Every structure is written in C-alpha cells, then in structure tokens.
Amino acid sequence: MRRVILIILDSFGIGGAADAADFGDEGANTLATIARDCLARNSILAVPHMMALGLGQAAQAVTGHMPAGLPAREPVTGLWGAAREISRGKDTPSGHWEIAGLPVPFDWGYFPKTRPAFSPALTDAIIAAGNLAGILGNCHASGTEIIAQLGEEHIRSGKPVIYTSADSVIQIAAHETYFGLQRLYDLCTKIRILVDPLNIGRVIARPFIGENAANFERTGNRRDYAVPPPRPTLLNVVEAAGRKTYAVGKISDIFAGSGITHALKAHGNEALVDATLAAMDKAQDGDLIFTNLVDFDSLYGHRRDSAGYGAALEAFDRRLPELRAKMQQGDLLILTADHGCDPAWPGSDHTRECVPVLIAGAGAGTIGIRDSFADIGKSVAAYLGYENALAGQSFLGGGHHA
Known part of the structure; x- marks a missing residue:
C-alpha cells in the first residue's frame, strides 16, 4: 500500500x-x-x-x-x-x-493599484454582462474590510462589491440572500470570460451573510474560477x-x-x-x-x-x-x-x-x-x-x- x-x-x-x-x-x-x-x-x-x-x-x-x-x-x-x-x-x-x-514561467495579468483599478471598458462590460445597476469597490482591498465598508450599500443598491489585490485576481463579494448565491456564481462565470484576455489567474466568488457591518460574515460557499x-x-x-x-x-x-x-x-x-x-x-x-x-x-x-x-x-x-x-x-x-x-x-x-x-x-x-x-x-x-x-x-x- x-x-x-x-x-x-x-x-x-x-x-x-x-x-x-x-x-x-x-x-x-x-x-x-x-x-x-x-x-x-x-x-x-x-x-x-x-x-x-x-x-x-x-x-x-x-x-x-x-x-x-x-x-x-x-x-x-x-x-x-x-x-x-x-x-x-x-x-x-x-x-x-x-x-x-x-512551475509558472509566465507573468499573470494584474490590476494597477489605482482607484479605479479596473478600466472603464472592463467595468462597463461587467455591468452589461451581469445586468447590474453598477459596481462598488473597484480597488485593491482586503476582503473582510471592504465588505464591512460597502456591504450595507451593496444590500441597498444591489451592486456587487468587486475588488482585487496584489494577486492576479478579481473578487466579487455579494450577499447570499439579497443578491443570491447562484446569481453570484453566474456573474463570476461571465466575468471569467471577460478577463481571460487579460490573463487574470482567478475570479473568486465571495458570498457573505449578515444584516450590517457589525455581523457580516463570509460563508463557506466561496468558489474560485481559475485558469486551467x-x-x-x-x-x-x-x-x-x-x-x-x-x-x-x-x-x-x-x-x-x-x-x-x-x-x-x-x-x-x-x-x-x-x-x-x-x-x-x-x-x-x-x-x-x-x-x-x-x-x-x-x-x-x-x-x-x-x-x-x-x-x-x-x-x-x-x-x-x-x-x-x-x-x-x-x-x-x-x-x-x-x-x-x-x-x-x-x-x-x-x-x-x-x-x-x-x-x-x-x-x-x-x-x-x-x-x-x-x-x-x-x-x-x-x-x-x-x-x-x-x-x-x-x-x-x-x-x-x-
């Protein structure tokens, strides 16, 4: 054995x-x-x-x-x-x-440490693909901190919180109930296609629950959409x-x-x-x-x-x-x-x-x-x-x- x-x-x-x-x-x-x-x-x-x-x-x-x-x-x-x-x-x-x-001998694509981090063309394409009223975030951020900052506005507006980091990644945080878990997954699938030409390594669904900044909590339903x-x-x-x-x-x-x-x-x-x-x-x-x-x-x-x-x-x-x-x-x-x-x-x-x-x-x-x-x-x-x-x-x- x-x-x-x-x-x-x-x-x-x-x-x-x-x-x-x-x-x-x-x-x-x-x-x-x-x-x-x-x-x-x-x-x-x-x-x-x-x-x-x-x-x-x-x-x-x-x-x-x-x-x-x-x-x-x-x-x-x-x-x-x-x-x-x-x-x-x-x-x-x-x-x-x-x-x-x-080993990975090539360079992944990364988003600049600017605000906004995503180009207007990418932002517009995300909004159109997801039939969204807009997006929140659009910056480099810590996932828990940005949910605390923007989670309540997300619930009010229905706009997902989309952010990045020093990794080759684009992350989408959305409330499991108010936005919907399957809707979040569907949005990530569409964004995965949009960022393929940019050589972005992962698109990550970051679902969370809670009613306000004091009790927002990320759940175990995270899903990564990675390049194979x-x-x-x-x-x-x-x-x-x-x-x-x-x-x-x-x-x-x-x-x-x-x-x-x-x-x-x-x-x-x-x-x-x-x-x-x-x-x-x-x-x-x-x-x-x-x-x-x-x-x-x-x-x-x-x-x-x-x-x-x-x-x-x-x-x-x-x-x-x-x-x-x-x-x-x-x-x-x-x-x-x-x-x-x-x-x-x-x-x-x-x-x-x-x-x-x-x-x-x-x-x-x-x-x-x-x-x-x-x-x-x-x-x-x-x-x-x-x-x-x-x-x-x-x-x-x-x-x-x-």
Missing part, C-alpha cells in the same frame, strides 16, 4: 527566499513573526509535532538561525527540508501548480494511471477541476482536517489526497493577525497525531506551503518566502533546500511509481505502479 497525503498549510512561509527583494519582501518570515509574537506574550509556539518532523531545522536551514519563540527541539523523526519557488509570482495558483510539478493548468500536473499523472485524487478544500478550484476525481469541500481548517481524515478512510493503493488549509492565509495572514495565526498552527499541530494514527503502512504525509503571508509585513499581500517540506512515513533525515517546489510533485509521482514528465527532481525512491 502506497498512498500520499499532501497538505498545504496555506501561506506558512519560513523566510529566506533568495529573490525576496525582487518582490519587496526581503526579511519577510511568516514563522518567525508568529513565534516572536508568542514570545512577546510570554509564551512559545506550541507545535511539538511539527517540530518533531523537523520544522525547526528547516527554518534554521533557510535563514541560518532558529526563530525565537519556538519550543525546544524535539528528537526529529521525520524527513525534513525546505523549498524555493521558481514561478514568477507569489500567488496561490503559481505555488500550488509548482508543488504539483508545473496549461500542461499536466501531478493530479493528471495520478488520474491517468487509473487511481483516484481526493482534492480537499479549494484544491479543485485552483486546478480548475483538472485531474480531480473527488472534490471534497469544507469550511474552516478543522472541517478540512476532518475531510482529509475521511478521505484517508476511502483512499486506496496509489491514490493521492491533496488538501489546502486556507484559514492560515485568509483569516490570519492577510488580516495580519499573528496571534490568530499562531493559535491556528497550534490547533492543526494538535490534529497531527490523528492524521499519523490513520496512516497505513507505506503512506506518506507531506506538509508544505504555497507562499508566505507574514503577519507583520506592510499591507495585506502574500510574501515571497521559502516553505517547509515535512514528511512523515519516509524515515528521518533531510532533503536539504530544494531548488523548486516542483520537487515535491516529482517526488510524489516517483514514490507512487508513476511515469511522468513533471518538472523537478525527486528526493524519494520509486514505488511499484506502472
């Missing part, structure tokens, strides 16, 4: 990216910021199970020092390392595609071999459904871990479970909430023994990330960082600092024994599948 459970701790960077200065992120370090915040509150970042997999060693390898505020080093029982990103962006699709063996990967990824390799891919969380959206045999949705990290455990009950020999834990990024990184991020890491670490206990002989559990999102960094955008690569089920040792996230996908394919043309170099031995 060989299965792989690949879990993305969305935005859990550990600093040290050689090209961080090119992105204005020199010195950014998500882990170090969170650990330092714990220390300032006379505590430590209680993640003993990740430390036992080599988190501290990986962090030290990329920066030359152990972040202050981490617990004492545990005896390392896992295979540990770190990886650099070679894709040209620090966005979600680029990070995930590269992890799955497909231009070439096969790890998911396609597994599917082509006749095995199953369980995409937990927003993985199916990020890959536009390509190579996905089972899409499992859930809202919040705890529910996503539960869904991963449920997939482990179903997955068979040669299958891949690919999970994204989005709360680290969306609830804490972008909101620059160090304390909340730390608490979420500790909560996930407490679930690791459940995941380990459900592993069967031959299973691998891989923990990594797709970019950073340093809670102490100016603004609300992702940060260019190296990411940890922590592996349970492959013995103890180190894989060093990998030159590309793609080494992860290449290694998974090699471990499962699948012939492939993925980018990267494997750090794992091969399996037994044709």
Whole structure:
C-alpha cells in the first residue's frame, strides 16, 4: 500500500527566499513573526509535532538561525527540508501548480493599484454582462474590510462589491440572500470570460451573510474560477494511471477541476482536517489526497493577525497525531506551503518566502533546500511509481505502479 497525503498549510512561509527583494519582501518570515509574537506574550509556539518532523531545522536551514519563540527541539523523526519557488509570482495558483510539478514561467495579468483599478471598458462590460445597476469597490482591498465598508450599500443598491489585490485576481463579494448565491456564481462565470484576455489567474466568488457591518460574515460557499493548468500536473499523472485524487478544500478550484476525481469541500481548517481524515478512510493503493488549509492565509495572514495565526498552527499541530494514527503502512504525509503571508509585513499581500517540506512515513533525515517546489510533485509521482514528465527532481525512491 502506497498512498500520499499532501497538505498545504496555506501561506506558512519560513523566510529566506533568495529573490525576496525582487518582490519587496526581503526579511519577510511568516514563522518567525508568529513565534516572536508568542514570545512577546510570554509564551512559545506550541507545535511539538511539527517540530518533531523537523520544522525547526528547516527554518534554521533557510535563514541560518532558529526563530525565537519556538519550543525546544524535539528528537526529529521525520524527513525534513525546505523549498524555493521558481514561478514568477507569489500567488496561490503559481505555488500550488509548482508543488504539483508545473512551475509558472509566465507573468499573470494584474490590476494597477489605482482607484479605479479596473478600466472603464472592463467595468462597463461587467455591468452589461451581469445586468447590474453598477459596481462598488473597484480597488485593491482586503476582503473582510471592504465588505464591512460597502456591504450595507451593496444590500441597498444591489451592486456587487468587486475588488482585487496584489494577486492576479478579481473578487466579487455579494450577499447570499439579497443578491443570491447562484446569481453570484453566474456573474463570476461571465466575468471569467471577460478577463481571460487579460490573463487574470482567478475570479473568486465571495458570498457573505449578515444584516450590517457589525455581523457580516463570509460563508463557506466561496468558489474560485481559475485558469486551467496549461500542461499536466501531478493530479493528471495520478488520474491517468487509473487511481483516484481526493482534492480537499479549494484544491479543485485552483486546478480548475483538472485531474480531480473527488472534490471534497469544507469550511474552516478543522472541517478540512476532518475531510482529509475521511478521505484517508476511502483512499486506496496509489491514490493521492491533496488538501489546502486556507484559514492560515485568509483569516490570519492577510488580516495580519499573528496571534490568530499562531493559535491556528497550534490547533492543526494538535490534529497531527490523528492524521499519523490513520496512516497505513507505506503512506506518506507531506506538509508544505504555497507562499508566505507574514503577519507583520506592510499591507495585506502574500510574501515571497521559502516553505517547509515535512514528511512523515519516509524515515528521518533531510532533503536539504530544494531548488523548486516542483520537487515535491516529482517526488510524489516517483514514490507512487508513476511515469511522468513533471518538472523537478525527486528526493524519494520509486514505488511499484506502472
């Protein structure tokens, strides 16, 4: 039995990216910021199970020092390392595609940091396509903040809140009841077509509920309309071999459904871990479970909430023994990330960082600092024994599948 459970701790960077200065992120370090915040509150970042997999060693390898505020080093029982990103962006699709063996060598399209952010032609086309009275926002913004600012006007006017960020993205926030969830999805589908010529990576539906700014809340009915990967990824390799891919969380959206045999949705990290455990009950020999834990990024990184991020890491670490206990002989559990999102960094955008690569089920040792996230996908394919043309170099031995 060989299965792989690949879990993305969305935005859990550990600093040290050689090209961080090119992105204005020199010195950014998500882990170090969170650990330092714990220390300032006379505590430590209680993640003993990740430390036992080599988190501290990986962090030290990329920066030359152990972040202050981490617990004492545990005896390392896992295979540990770190990886650099070679894709040209620090966005979600680029990070995930590269992890799955497909680096992104081209530049996505982005919207300028002006107000308005969208051209009059695009704005007019959106209004016409959606039969709208107009739009609100039309700027770079944090999703929760702009809903608080414009949500009540949205309810009164019926105009959706449309905004962007430093990512290649256009986001549409609308009330599930007053605007309608299906109407929001239909609008996003139309906008997806409109922004294809601009090479925008994702159109994201951001539904919310509540009656006023004091109680507006985004729901779990988010949906990403992404550009499909231009070439096969790890998911396609597994599917082509006749095995199953369980995409937990927003993985199916990020890959536009390509190579996905089972899409499992859930809202919040705890529910996503539960869904991963449920997939482990179903997955068979040669299958891949690919999970994204989005709360680290969306609830804490972008909101620059160090304390909340730390608490979420500790909560996930407490679930690791459940995941380990459900592993069967031959299973691998891989923990990594797709970019950073340093809670102490100016603004609300992702940060260019190296990411940890922590592996349970492959013995103890180190894989060093990998030159590309793609080494992860290449290694998974090699471990499962699948012939492939993925980018990267494997750090794992091969399996037994044709």
